[in-house]
Amino acid sequence: MIIPALEYYLVLGAALFIIGLLGVLVRRNLLIVFMSIELILLGANVTFVGFAVALDNMLGQAFVIFSLTVAAAEAAVGLAIIVALSRHRDTLNVDEINTLKG
Amino acid sequence: MTELVIAVIFKSIIAFAVPLLVVPPLIWGERRLLGRIQSRLGPNRVGPFGAFQTLADAVKLLGKEDMIPAGADRALFILAPFLLLVPSFMAWSVVPVGTELHIFGRVIGLYATDLNVGVLYIVALTSVAVYGIVMAGWASNSKYALLGSLRSSAQMISYEIMLGIALVGVVVLAGSLSLPEIVRQQQVPFAIPLIIGAFVFVCAALAETNRAPFDLPEAETELVSGYHVEYSGWRFSFFFLSEYANMLLASFLVSAVFLGGGWPAQFLEPYIGHLFTTLLAVGIMMSKVFLFLFIYFWIRATLPRFRYDQMMNFCWKVLLPLGLLNLAVATVLKLTIYA
Amino acid sequence: MTSETLLTLIFAYFALASVVFAVLVIMLRNPVQCALSLVGVVFHLAGIFILLRAEFLAAAHIIIYAGAIIVLFLFTMMLLNIGAVERVRQFHVQAPLAIVIGAILFLEFIVLTGATITIGAQGPHSPAWVAGQGGNVQALGQVLFRDYLLPFEVASVLLTAAVVGAIVLARQRPRRPRSSSEMGVSEWMAERYEKANVRSSNRPNSAEEIGD
Numbered sequence: 001m002i003i004p005a006l007e008y009y010l011v012l013g014a015a016l017f018i019i020g021l022l023g024v025l026v027r028r029n030l031l032i033v034f035m036s037i038e039l040i041l042l043g044a045n046v047t048f049v050g051f052a053v054a055l056d057n058m059l060g061q062a063f064v065i066f067s068l069t070v071a072a073a074e075a076a077v078g079l080a081i082i083v084a085l086s087r088h089r090d091t092l093n094v095d096e097i098n099t100l101k102g
Numbered sequence: 103m104t105e106l107v108i109a110v111i112f113k114s115i116i117a118f119a120v121p122l123l124v125v126p127p128l129i130w131g132e133r134r135l136l137g138r139i140q141s142r143l144g145p146n147r148v149g150p151f152g153a154f155q156t157l158a159d160a161v162k163l164l165g166k167e168d169m170i171p172a173g174a175d176r177a178l179f180i181l182a183p184f185l186l187l188v189p190s191f192m193a194w195s196v197v198p199v200g201t202e203l204h205i206f207g208r209v210i211g212l213y214a215t216d217l218n219v220g221v222l223y224i225v226a227l228t229s230v231a232v233y234g235i236v237m238a239g240w241a242s243n244s245k246y247a248l249l250g251s252l253r254s255s256a257q258m259i260s261y262e263i264m265l266g267i268a269l270v271g272v273v274v275l276a277g278s279l280s281l282p283e284i285v286r287q288q289q290v291p292f293a294i295p296l297i298i299g300a301f302v303f304v305c306a307a308l309a310e311t312n313r314a315p316f317d318l319p320e321a322e323t324e325l326v327s328g329y330h331v332e333y334s335g336w337r338f339s340f341f342f343l344s345e346y347a348n349m350l351l352a353s354f355l356v357s358a359v360f361l362g363g364g365w366p367a368q369f370l371e372p373y374i375g376h377l378f379t380t381l382l383a384v385g386i387m388m389s390k391v392f393l394f395l396f397i398y399f400w401i402r403a404t405l406p407r408f409r410y411d412q413m414m415n416f417c418w419k420v421l422l423p424l425g426l427l428n429l430a431v432a433t434v435l436k437l438t439i440y441a
Numbered sequence: 442m443t444s445e446t447l448l449t450l451i452f453a454y455f456a457l458a459s460v461v462f463a464v465l466v467i468m469l470r471n472p473v474q475c476a477l478s479l480v481g482v483v484f485h486l487a488g489i490f491i492l493l494r495a496e497f498l499a500a501a502h503i504i505i506y507a508g509a510i511i512v513l514f515l516f517t518m519m520l521l522n523i524g525a526v527e528r529v530r531q532f533h534v535q536a537p538l539a540i541v542i543g544a545i546l547f548l549e550f551i552v553l554t555g556a557t558i559t560i561g562a563q564g565p566h567s568p569a570w571v572a573g574q575g576g577n578v579q580a581l582g583q584v585l586f587r588d589y590l591l592p593f594e595v596a597s598v599l600l601t602a603a604v605v606g607a608i609v610l611a612r613q614r615p616r617r618p619r620s621s622s623e624m625g626v627s628e629w630m631a632e633r634y635e636k637a638n639v640r641s642s643n644r645p646n647s648a649e650e651i652g653d
Binding site for chain 2: 471473474477480496497500501503504507508509512513515516519520576577578
Binding site: 002003004007008009010011012014015016018019020021022023025026027028029031032034035036038039042045046049050052053055056057058059061062064065066068069070071072073074075076077079080081082083084086092095 | 479550604
């Protein structure tokens with residue numbers, strides 16, 4: 001039993017996903033690009049939980065825990081990369097970070 | 103239905119009023135006690151034994167000019183005290199003063215709500231309280247405030263984990279995340295089998311509330327007063343109020359979760375009846391709370407402040423292994439004695 | 442008012458608020474304010490999860506996202522002193538194109554969800570089963586530690602790897618003669634101090650900061 005209908009939750013998840021995607025495409029600040037990736041993951045979580053409740057299957061909720069794990073790991077490693085990068089290049093602008101060799 | 107609504111409103115008002123009413127005498131008590139320990143008098147001018155000193159201070163603070171420093175991020179500067187105060191008051195809605203009172207044919211829970219995820223709710227709110235401090239430091243546009251909030255964000259997210267690990271041991275033994283249920287489960291206070299967990303929890307609670315010896319974010323001697331240097335007037339009083347409300351909350355949690363709430367009052371129920379047992383249990387609970395607050399002040403008067411690296415080493419190299427050991431002990435006990 | 446309309450209204454509030462905050466995350470100029478908006482998103486999503494009776498996930502989202510990840514973001518910003526980059530042009534040249542494509546993708550999502558949702562067979566974990574386990578937390582624990590124990594352990598390995606990786610990455614300091622671990626705390630603080638000083642004195646922006 002799910003109130004309101006599953007479609008509402010799917011649209012919400014899709015909206016968050018698209019906003020996150022736009023953030024990744026549009027912003028130039030690396031930190032905000034990272035936050036947009038978190039938004040994408042949040043959108044996926046909403047969809048997971050919505051389906052889990054609509055289908056009476058706890059796997060969806062269990063999967064959100066794995067998604068949270070991935071988000072935490074990604075934030076830890078990603079921010080470490082950002083710290084190393086900004087010490088090295090003194091910029092967080094993704095347009096200026098365009099060489100593979102340091 | 104209307105009775106239920108009235109009960110809920112009444113309990114909410116009490117849950118809101120407790121920190122507001124207890125904090126002023128608490129501040130006065132701390133200052134008197136510190137005075138005694140340091141061989142001086144403490145506040146003794148306003149009212150009998152200086153008891154109205156806090157009220158006088160509050161009036162003074164409310165009358166002061168409300169300043170926002172130049173170059174501050176205005177929106178965040180204004181928001182920060184609320185970000186700190188609101189979570190510390192929200193947490194009170196799940197704190198139990200006792201279990202249930204059966205009176206006039208009704209059952210009245212001595213708590214505002216019995217959330218089935220009460221422990222998680224408290225942990226979530228403590229993790230949100232970091233934002234108030236971080237934002238206050240960031241928005242002030244002052245190096246002392248920024249340093250204070252840098253220190254505190256590292257300190258609070260580290261010790262929050264220890265708080266959680268200490269509570270996991272209790273949750274394993276009680277088999278529930280609801281605080282009244284944890285209180286009910288304690289035939290023996292959990293501090294006895296989980297003495298390590300209680301130690302970890304008390305240290306983490308000291309650090310989470312930024313009290314001595316973990317008061318590095320404030321550190322009057324190095325950082326003037328850390329993240330709230332730039333705040334004055336009623337905004338400053340918000341920081342003060344939330345610090346003491348958090349202390350009171352930590353004391354209530356230790357008493358309920360580790361010291362068994364009203365234990366051993368429930369064993370007297372066959373002899374003195376339900377009403378007196380419940381009242382006695384609440385009395386015992388409150389005395390445990392005030393005992394713990396006394397220990398808080400005592401520690402402040404006795405221990406010097408940690409250095410930054412000592413504080414971090416203590417967290418990750420002492421408390422984390424102890425917390426995991428406590429979890430192992432709790433699991434073994436759950437499978438043997440508590441099975 | 443029936444409870445169903447009430448729940449729909451609550452859903453509408455949480456959904457709208459989280460979308461508005463999400464838009465703020467990608468629109469605001471100051472990264473600190475962006476991070477705070479992200480906290481707003483997480484809080485309102487926690488409300489959505491409570492509406493779905495997933496209390497554990499609501500609390501877990503607040504603890505992990507608001508309590509750990511976003512604080513880490515803020516910590517990084519303060520460490521790197523990000524406030525100064527505010528003046529730089531914030532958006533890519535291709536922003537309008539990206540927005541058009543995003544809008545098309547979103548419409549596609551809506552059309553797809555509206556047209557072809559056929560709910561499959563109901564799973565084994567009905568609300569009655571969840572209540573029988575003692576609530577959402579207990580039910581989730583049963584599923585996670587009985588049926589999906591191996592993935593759970595693998596996730597913990599992932600976290601350990603992330604911790605090690607983060608430490609390895611953040612320790613190297615190419616431009617400085619000594620690593621942070623060799624530097625005393627007072628020196629480290631002095632360095633931060635310097636940076637804080639630069640920020641508060643609002644130094645004139647160099648040409649490349651004002652930007653292209």
